[in-house]
Amino acid sequence: MSSPCDLEAQLKLDNQLCFMLYACSRAVTRAYRPKLDALGLTYPQYLVLLVLWEWQQTPPAQATVKALGERLLLDSGTLTPLLKRLESLGLVERRRAQHDERERVLVLTEAGVALKSQAAEVPQTLLCESGASLEELAQLRDQLAVLLKRFA
Amino acid sequence: MSSPCDLEAQLKLDNQLCFMLYACSRAVTRAYRPKLDALGLTYPQYLVLLVLWEWQQTPPAQATVKALGERLLLDSGTLTPLLKRLESLGLVERRRAQHDERERVLVLTEAGVALKSQAAEVPQTLLCESGASLEELAQLRDQLAVLLKRFA
DNA sequence: AGCAATTAGATTGTGCGCAATTCTTTTTAG
């Protein structure tokens, strides 16, 4: 029902929307990389630690792999090896829950807790480097939250 | 120079911004997956074909791996194996340039050209399913373009 | 012409993402 011209436009609009999301996500990750390298972390590892640091303030019902996966929208296929790496770095412990041996309870080590203060400087530095305003970024965050609800 | 409270807030704002980008990008890719599965394509392969289809209308100086990498912000380490898969699917040819044997010239096969009409339905379908307005998505695209310029 | 520097692409190795499967433990039904 659409002319060839519509299809061209559709493919281009699509490109400039879903691709922008894809390219921006990678660009921001790339910007984080040098700062996180200094901490010995990858970007997904940093996100996991952000959640665990938040959980220090506001503990969830259970600090399990499942709860972490729900927060980050990731599954055990991604998280299990990542958490093993964080464990081998001495930042996280993966204990079995006493009340349910299927569950892994995630606990920050002393080193994992201590890393928080260093990590706190990372977003601050990037905010400055980007030259963006807090309002601009907050507005974008809100729009992305709407989009995420539509798709997730 | 910041109070503990500022650091907490910073880590949370950061979470809700860079994480939103990361989560949205994956959510949109996830939404594309079933449609692209039907075409036998992955999301990055679809993006590559979008560029090659655009190049049919507006050919670049050289349709090389380098030009494709500049368009998609990807390097040969990602593109070379991806293009080999598209080649083995019979969608793309990877010819050597006659004037410079280092360059690979990318050419759509007949099947690669033919796939375009099927692919054109994909973003249309997703737009409907998302329930989002074109204006909403266009505004988001523009904001992401600004962010990409800041970081890329 | 001859040789260093540059460039295009390919290769290698690590770490995600995610679908699909498997393993174990727990819960539920009959």
Added chain:
DNA sequence: CTAAAAAGAATTGCGCACAATCTAATTGCT
């Protein structure tokens, strides 16, 4: 009380991303 179903993680396999390295071709300089 046991067999079946369900739940939480782990494992397997594939395809990106990307840094680092390598190879081969081209360009520039003298």
